[in-house]
Amino acid sequence: MTRHTKLSGSSALAVSLMALLGANHATAQHSFEGQTIEVVVPFAPGGATDVAARFLERFLERHLEGNPNVEVTNRGGGGSILGANWFQQNARPDGQTVLFTTSSTANPYVLGQPEVEYDLAAMRMAYGLPFGSVTYVAANTGIETPEDFVNASGPLLYGGIAAAASDLPTLLSFEVLGVDVRSVLGFTGRGPIRLAFERGETNVDFQFTPVYMTQVASSVEDGSSVALMTGGSMDENGRLIARDPAVPDLPSVYEVYVDVFGEEPSGVEWDAYQAMGALTLAYGLTAYLHPDTPDEIVNAFADAVARINEDPEFIEEGQQVVGGYAMTSPVDAEAALRAALQPSDEVREYLINLLTDKFDVQF
8 A cells, every 4th residue: 555645735834845855856866876864753763654664674785775784773772763863963964864753753843842952854755655544443332433433322441551641642633533542551552552442441453554454454354443534645636535455445534534524624622633633644744854964865765665665575565564654755845844843833822722721731
């Protein structure tokens, strides 16, 4: 399965930037021959980001011009903030140091947490890899459809890690749909959360698509769980409303809202979902470069992305390791990523108030 993120057609500036990047891309000649590229993962070894970084390592070596040596370095701590701060202070604009990270780094930046010293919106993009997510419930809730979920009267209990981290889009989807869900946060990872769901300690969960397809879909098939919706994927106008190509039989949050309420979602809750969902899903794994990295280096990564997406080995192995999604090129996504990293003051204020008042997040 593949998914390619597009720039918003409503933004003339974004379109102009994409055209400029595309023109430069056509003449890119930068070579990394004889060089080593350090991919900084700001998490401990063994997590999803680390696994994806190491999976991509050999494909970058194979397809970047000059066949450089690519090495993954883990700099965990502070929920990824320490590693991202290190990158801000030490990276140079030569393309040889890359920050490969997730919304756990982007969300604190968007929310203005004081520990953040990095400026993601100023950085260049090297490549990305999207995520998908599936929300599901226990069959013993009696919920059979997304409409049942929205109108549920029984107790719904969701387990999560932290409201300001990768749980945020799912929590925002509950706000958009008006579902009364009690959230228990503080789990150490999505694996323990899934096990708590299987033990009946919670009855609402989400998992990213690679985990859903390999470890949850069987419970849907045997009738013990009910899959409801996905977080959605980007449409041609850069809106997170399309069906996820990895699980095309399930509706997106957008589709559920339209089906239940008979109109398109709108308002600050929806705008917040679009922004934070984009950072968690469409740009779920993003590789950043020093802000002053020249176009020729960015375009060298774009050339490599195009070749990797056509590599039969990547296509075959990617189905199991990263969910079958295509890599995202900076030519297509850099401007849209920057826009997601800089939501309106109204959206930022809404998020801070929601996280403070409902989830006791301290800023």
